[in-house]
Amino acid sequence: MENRAFLSRPHQLEQKLAQWKEQAGDRLRLDYEMSYSGHKVYGITLSDWSVPQSDKVAVYAAQPHAHEPATTAGMIDVIEQLVFGRHTTGSATSLDVEKVLAKTIVTFNPIGNPLGSDRSRYDYYDGSQIPNERFWCIMFGEDPDRPGKQWHRYDVFDTREVKAPDPIGIVYEPVDDFRHVEPNRSQLSSYSRLFRRMDAQYRYLYWLDLHQTEFVNSPTQCCILLPLKDAAPQSLHEGNVAWAEEITQAWQEAGYTTISPKHTSYTGVQAEYFRQNWGKVHQRMNRITTEVKNNGADFPADKQMAAEALAIETTLRRLIG
Ligand SMILES: [Zn+2]
Secondary structure, three states, X not given: OOOOOOOOOHHHHHHHHHHHHHHHHHHEEEEEEEOOOOOEXXXXXXXXXXXXXXXXXXXXXXOOOOOOHHHHHHHHHHHHHHHHOEOOOOOEOOOOHHHHHHHEEEEXXXXXXXXXXXXXXXXXXXXXXXXXXXXXXXXXXXXXXXXOOEOOOOOEEEOOOOOOOOOOOOOOEEOOOOEEEOHHHOOOOHHHHHHHHHHHHHOOOEEEEEEEEOOOOOOOOEXXXXXXXXXXXHHHHHHHHHHHHHHHHHHHHOOOOEOOOEEOOOOHHHHHHHHHHHHHXXXXXXXXXXXXXXXXXXXXXXXXXXXXXXXXXXXXXXXXX
């Protein structure tokens, strides 16, 4: 049975979009990039456009990873609050919606890789259906040379040059007949192209990138990752830390197990992918990343969704003062 509050699939987003457009009218502006697979990758922007753009702060929220569906469900819940004044579960929002729309321009990319989302067999991952080893093979594909083990993590690969898994992992997005990219590690992705399109219009100062991870053998349920060490100038770093601590505190007050904000810890080639793709962004704007527990029996889907939504809600409250 479909979990009505946990909406994470492309067709569910399309249904919601129709409702939102009817209710919000001109307050909702819709942009999109076409993916190579023929999906629309949406930038959904809400604001009170009677207020001059120069009097508002622009904030971007996005999901790059198709195997992290609570990020989508959380964004859909927040858009629902900004449009209808209520959560997707029906309860009233605690956000001051008019103030949010008067003081911010907020853009959501709820599904960065719709083909990947469509290709998942599961609406969400709560640890009840598959062990993590299987989950990682769904993400990255199962290594043809090492049965049961996840395949490589590439920024981009070409099926003419590598022995790719069958099926290819759902984290990857095809960008032509041969090349596939991990969306947040390549500028060829719909996720990256959409950001460039939107940023040209609104010049964002804040980017909340929404993710999930398994926190294997750890009680942690939520944490904020800062950019790689030394990636952001000092003033932006201090802003990132203050913002991250505010979200962490909100999670603690909601009863979630957290750890202190920390730098993204990638090294080697994965760190190089980040430096190439995020270097300029981290020099210019505040950007932090949520990590909410995925595929863990101690953190069910409704809590995953609520934790992602709370990170966005806390961000909006912070920006309106
Ligand atoms: Zn992720």
